[in-house]
Structure formats: structure tokens, C-alpha cells
Amino acid sequence: MSLIEILGAVLSALAVWLASRRSMICWPVSLAAAGLYCWVFLKARLYADAELQIAFSLYVIYGWQHWRRIKKTNGRIRVRHPTRRTLLNGLICGAAGSAVWAFILARFTNDPMPITDATLTAYSILAQCWDTMRYRETWLLWIVVDSAYVALFISRDLYPTAVLYAGFILLAVNGYRLWKPDPPAASPS
Structure with missing residues (x-):
């Protein structure tokens, strides 16, 4: 356990809480947390997972700009609902990414858990993509991914991070509750 890990955990939790509230400040806080966790x-x-933090940083920059353009007059973002096909395509891409990344990790690194690491990374990227696109389903995917991460981090003796991800599960449940899609705009009569 290090001070960097603890600070990263605090900033990460704050970023997810802010995202669940649809607050724009979640993006710079996320960027700082990603740097520490890398x-x-x-x-x-x-x-x-280290490279995932770099990918998250790129998504943060994109998401920050994307959310800024689409916020409502109250400053919150509009939630969207993807089609089933969009969700299925995303899950298939996550599986493909998992397979490729697991092969690379197993062959070229000393990663002690290449399949787990690759799968969680691929689906984290998908969840972050869905977050950027403002899909409510991002929170359901985060619940599944974060549950698996808790076990991974305990196995690597990253206890503050395991506690953080257990907290992420609760925040994701709350995010799903709060991110209700906006009703369609009424057409003028």
C-alpha cells in the first residue's frame, strides 16, 4: 500500500461519484486518478491495467469535450439508450479484445493473470466508451467488471484498490438508478 495508491483511490471514488451525478467536474478528477493508477x-x-489508465485518459479528454457539447440547461448531461444491436456489438468487441490482449500478455509479459487482466481491461474500455456515449447500461457493465476486479486486486495485495472497487460497485448501482434516460421532447402542436 502506498500514498499514491490511496490518493488514486480517493480521486477515483470521487470521480465516479461525480459521474453518477452527471457532473462535468468528474473528467479532470478522473484524469488525475488515471495518472496515479497507471x-x-x-x-x-x-x-x-496500466495501459488501461492511458486509454482512460484519452477517453476522459474525449468525454470531457463530448459531455460539454451536450449538457442540458441545468448543467447535467443527457442520458441515451443504445439499441440491443449496439450493446451486443460492444460485448462481442469486448470478447475479441480480451482474446487478443490475453495472447499478447501471456506471450510477451510476466503478467501473472493475463486472461483475467485482459478481459477486465477490454470490458473496462467498453464500459468507459458507453459512459462517454452516455448510455445508462455503462453502470451495469461496471458492476460486473468491478466485482471481478475486487477479487483480482485482493489476489495482488492491492487492498486499498480492492476496497475502492467494492465502493465502485455501490456507486455504479447508484449511477444506474440516477441515469434515467430523458423523456423524448414533446413535439410542437
Whole structure:
């Protein structure tokens, strides 16, 4: 356990809480947390998760700009509902990404859990993509992914991070509750 891990955990929890409230400030807080966790995961030899933090940083920059353009007059973002096909395509892409990334990790790194690391990374990227697109279903995917991450982090002795991800599960449940799609706009008569 390090001060960097603890600070990363606090900022990550704050970022998810802010996102569940549809607050724009979630993005700079997420960016700071991703930088700290990139370092933590490199030290723990969780290479896919370290690279995931770099991908998150890119999504944060994109999401920040994307949300800024689509906020409502009250400053909150509009929630969207994807089609079933969009959801299925995303899940299939996550599986494909998992397979490719697991092969790379198993062949070229000393990652102790390449399949788990790759699968959680691929589906985290998908969840972040859905978050950026403002899909309510992002929270359901985060519940599943974060549950698996708790076990992974306990196995790697990253206890503050395991506690953080257990908290993420609760925040994701709350995010799903709060992110109700906006009703369709009434057409003028």
C-alpha cells in the first residue's frame, strides 16, 4: 500500500461519484486518478491495467469535450439508450479484445493473470466508451467488471484498490438508478 495508491483511490471514488451525478467536474478528477493508477499498476505488474489508465485518459479528454457539447440547461448531461444491436456489438468487441490482449500478455509479459487482466481491461474500455456515449447500461457493465476486479486486486495485495472497487460497485448501482434516460421532447402542436 502506498500514498499514491490511496490518493488514486480517493480521486477515483470521487470521480465516479461525480459521474453518477452527471457532473462535468468528474473528467479532470478522473484524469488525475488515471495518472496515479497507471503508476500503481505498473508497480504491481498489471500491465494491461496500466495501459488501461492511458486509454482512460484519452477517453476522459474525449468525454470531457463530448459531455460539454451536450449538457442540458441545468448543467447535467443527457442520458441515451443504445439499441440491443449496439450493446451486443460492444460485448462481442469486448470478447475479441480480451482474446487478443490475453495472447499478447501471456506471450510477451510476466503478467501473472493475463486472461483475467485482459478481459477486465477490454470490458473496462467498453464500459468507459458507453459512459462517454452516455448510455445508462455503462453502470451495469461496471458492476460486473468491478466485482471481478475486487477479487483480482485482493489476489495482488492491492487492498486499498480492492476496497475502492467494492465502493465502485455501490456507486455504479447508484449511477444506474440516477441515469434515467430523458423523456423524448414533446413535439410542437
